[in-house]
Amino acid sequence: MVNALVVRRNTQLAKAQKALRAAQYVRMSTDLQRYSTQNQAAAIAAYAQQRNLTIVRTYVDEGRSGVRINRRPALAELIKDVQSGNTDFEHILVYDVSRWGRFQDVDESAHYEFVCRRSGVKVAYCAEQFENDGSLLSSILKNIKRVMAAEFSRELGVKVHAGHCRIAGLGYRVGGSLTFGLGREMIDEEQRSKGRLRKGEYKALKTDRVRLRLGSDEEIAVVRWIFQQFVIKRKTDVEIARQLNRGNIANHHGRPWTYIMVHSILRNENYIGNLVYNRTSRRLGQTQVNNPDHLWIRSPGVVSPAIDHDLFERAQKIMAERYISIPEDQMLRRLRLTLGRKGKLTTRIIKNAPGLPSVACYIKHFGSLRQAYALIGYQGSRNCEWFDVRDHWSEVLSNLAGQVAEALRTDLGIRLNLTDDGAGLARHGSSKIISFQVVRRMAQRTPNHVALWRAHLRKERTKLCVFLRLKESNKVVQDYVLLPAADTAKPYLTLSDGALARYKAVRVDTVNELIRNIKARFTSSSHAAPAKPTRPNKRRKSSGPKTMNVRGRH
Structure with missing residues (x-):
C-alpha cells in the first residue's frame, strides 16, 4: 500500500502540493473475497502510482453493508473531513462504484460524491472502465453502475430470505435471538x-x-x-x-x-x-x-x-x-372524560383509570402525551420547554465532543470515536472514556439562594465527565465543569460553586480552556509511571542491648 508522511489535518498546504495527494476509501462486506480491503488497496495503489498520486490517508469500513451510511463510520468521517475544508488531499480513490455504496436510492450515492466535488475533492473509481471526468459517457455508465449495485442488494436480499424460509420449513433454527430456557x-x-x-x-x-x-x-x-x-x-x-x-x-x-x-x-x-x-x-x-x-x-x-x-x-x-384495540377518536374521548372527572391529567392518573389505554399506547398513536393533551384542549402545568430543545442540545454536545476528539487526535495522537448517542468519546470496542452532559440550573427559592445545578449520574461511569452548566434562563451555556469519575452511590450530583472543590472539579469559561485541561489530563496520565517501592533500611542487629543514654549502658 502506497503511503507517505501523514500531515496533520489542520495543516494548510499549497494547492500544488494538495493536487498530488489522495485519500483512499475501502469497504469490505460479506459479498466475495475479491472485495477484501487488501485487494482493494493493492488495486488503488497501482492506480495511484500510474498517476503519480501519493496516498496520505486511509478510511476503512470492515464488515459493513453498503446499503446505508449510518453504520459506516469511515465514510461518514470522510464526508465530514471533506466538508470541513481542512483536508490535505484533492483526490478520493475508491475501488469501484459498489464499494462507494449500494444505496437503494441512487441519488444518495450521487449526493455524497457531489459533496466531495463541491469542496474541490475529486472521486475516482480505480477498477471501473471509465474515467469519472464528468463526460456524457462516464455519467451514463456511472448511473448504470449505481443502479446495478442497488439491484444486486435487492436480489441478494430476496434470495437469502427465500433460503431462510426453506431452511426454517425443514425444522432448523434460522437467526434471531433466543429466549430464556x-x-x-x-x-x-x-x-x-x-x-x-x-x-x-x-x-x-x-x-x-x-x-x-x-x-x-x-x-x-x-x-x-x-x-x-x-x-x-x-x-x-x-x-x-x-x-x-x-x-x-x-x-x-x-x-x-x-x-x-x-x-x-x-x-x-x-x-x-x-x-x-x-x-x-x-x-x-x-x-x-x-x-x-x-x-x-x-x-x-x-x-x-x-x-x-x-x-x-x-x-x-x-x-x-x-389487549383491546379502539380507534383514536375513542381514545381521545375517554381521555377527555377522565380529565372531566379528575380535573387534571398525569401519567399516574392515566395508568390507574379503568378503561383507559396505557401511556405507551397514547405515545405510539399521537407521538407524545402533550400532543394528545393538545387534541383535547388540555395544557398541563408542567414546563415542557426542555423537551422541545433536546435536539438542539444534543447537537451542541455532539459538536463539542467532535472538537475534543479532533484536538486529542491532532495534538496528542490519541484517537477517540464519537459514541452512538453523540454525547461521549470512547476507544474502538471499549467503554466510554469522556462523557458530555448539559445540566440545567435549578429554580432559586429566594434571590439570595445559592445557584445549584443537578447532574444525573449514569450507570456507566466514565473517567472524565464534562458538564455544561446553563444560565438562569437555561438557554445559554454559562461555563464548563470538568469532573473526574465521581465515586458516589447517589444517582444525582449537585454542582454548586462551593461543591466543586470537594469533587476535585475544574471550572472553565471557554471551550478552548476545556480542551487544554482535557489534554493536560491525558498527557499527565500517559507520562505518569508507577513509583518504585523504597527498600527498607535494614540495619545489622547488634548483640548488645539497645540504650538511649550512658546511664543505660552502665
Missing part, C-alpha cells in the same frame, strides 16, 4: 450432533445446520413457574418480573428481569415444540414490519415441549382479552 445445537449434513453453541458462537460450514434444544432443568422449571403464575394465579408481567428479581433468579442475559422478557416467554411457541419463522421482517435496513399469519413459517414438533399445550393456549387467550 432455550439453546442451540449444531449438526452436520448427516444429522450428527457437533455440540451445543454458546452465546455469540455460530456455525462455520454451510452444510451444517442448527437445531433448537431446551435448556437446563432449572431454566425449564422457571419457565413453567412463569406460565403457572400468569394463568393460574393471574399475575401480570410486571409482578412476575419483580418476583423473579426478588428471588435473585438470573436470566439468560445476566440482567434483571423485565416485563418484556416475561411477555416474550408467554408468547413463544418454542415451549410447546413449534418453530415459527418470518413473524417479522426488515428488508435492506428499513423499518421492521409485522407479517400477517399466512406468511409465517411454522414447523411443529421440532423440539420436546416444555409447556402443556392447553396451558399455553390459556395464556394466549388471557393476553388477547387484555
Whole structure:
C-alpha cells in the first residue's frame, strides 16, 4: 500500500502540493473475497502510482453493508473531513462504484460524491472502465453502475430470505435471538450432533445446520413457574418480573428481569415444540414490519415441549382479552372524560383509570402525551420547554465532543470515536472514556439562594465527565465543569460553586480552556509511571542491648 508522511489535518498546504495527494476509501462486506480491503488497496495503489498520486490517508469500513451510511463510520468521517475544508488531499480513490455504496436510492450515492466535488475533492473509481471526468459517457455508465449495485442488494436480499424460509420449513433454527430456557445445537449434513453453541458462537460450514434444544432443568422449571403464575394465579408481567428479581433468579442475559422478557416467554411457541419463522421482517435496513399469519413459517414438533399445550393456549387467550384495540377518536374521548372527572391529567392518573389505554399506547398513536393533551384542549402545568430543545442540545454536545476528539487526535495522537448517542468519546470496542452532559440550573427559592445545578449520574461511569452548566434562563451555556469519575452511590450530583472543590472539579469559561485541561489530563496520565517501592533500611542487629543514654549502658 502506497503511503507517505501523514500531515496533520489542520495543516494548510499549497494547492500544488494538495493536487498530488489522495485519500483512499475501502469497504469490505460479506459479498466475495475479491472485495477484501487488501485487494482493494493493492488495486488503488497501482492506480495511484500510474498517476503519480501519493496516498496520505486511509478510511476503512470492515464488515459493513453498503446499503446505508449510518453504520459506516469511515465514510461518514470522510464526508465530514471533506466538508470541513481542512483536508490535505484533492483526490478520493475508491475501488469501484459498489464499494462507494449500494444505496437503494441512487441519488444518495450521487449526493455524497457531489459533496466531495463541491469542496474541490475529486472521486475516482480505480477498477471501473471509465474515467469519472464528468463526460456524457462516464455519467451514463456511472448511473448504470449505481443502479446495478442497488439491484444486486435487492436480489441478494430476496434470495437469502427465500433460503431462510426453506431452511426454517425443514425444522432448523434460522437467526434471531433466543429466549430464556432455550439453546442451540449444531449438526452436520448427516444429522450428527457437533455440540451445543454458546452465546455469540455460530456455525462455520454451510452444510451444517442448527437445531433448537431446551435448556437446563432449572431454566425449564422457571419457565413453567412463569406460565403457572400468569394463568393460574393471574399475575401480570410486571409482578412476575419483580418476583423473579426478588428471588435473585438470573436470566439468560445476566440482567434483571423485565416485563418484556416475561411477555416474550408467554408468547413463544418454542415451549410447546413449534418453530415459527418470518413473524417479522426488515428488508435492506428499513423499518421492521409485522407479517400477517399466512406468511409465517411454522414447523411443529421440532423440539420436546416444555409447556402443556392447553396451558399455553390459556395464556394466549388471557393476553388477547387484555389487549383491546379502539380507534383514536375513542381514545381521545375517554381521555377527555377522565380529565372531566379528575380535573387534571398525569401519567399516574392515566395508568390507574379503568378503561383507559396505557401511556405507551397514547405515545405510539399521537407521538407524545402533550400532543394528545393538545387534541383535547388540555395544557398541563408542567414546563415542557426542555423537551422541545433536546435536539438542539444534543447537537451542541455532539459538536463539542467532535472538537475534543479532533484536538486529542491532532495534538496528542490519541484517537477517540464519537459514541452512538453523540454525547461521549470512547476507544474502538471499549467503554466510554469522556462523557458530555448539559445540566440545567435549578429554580432559586429566594434571590439570595445559592445557584445549584443537578447532574444525573449514569450507570456507566466514565473517567472524565464534562458538564455544561446553563444560565438562569437555561438557554445559554454559562461555563464548563470538568469532573473526574465521581465515586458516589447517589444517582444525582449537585454542582454548586462551593461543591466543586470537594469533587476535585475544574471550572472553565471557554471551550478552548476545556480542551487544554482535557489534554493536560491525558498527557499527565500517559507520562505518569508507577513509583518504585523504597527498600527498607535494614540495619545489622547488634548483640548488645539497645540504650538511649550512658546511664543505660552502665
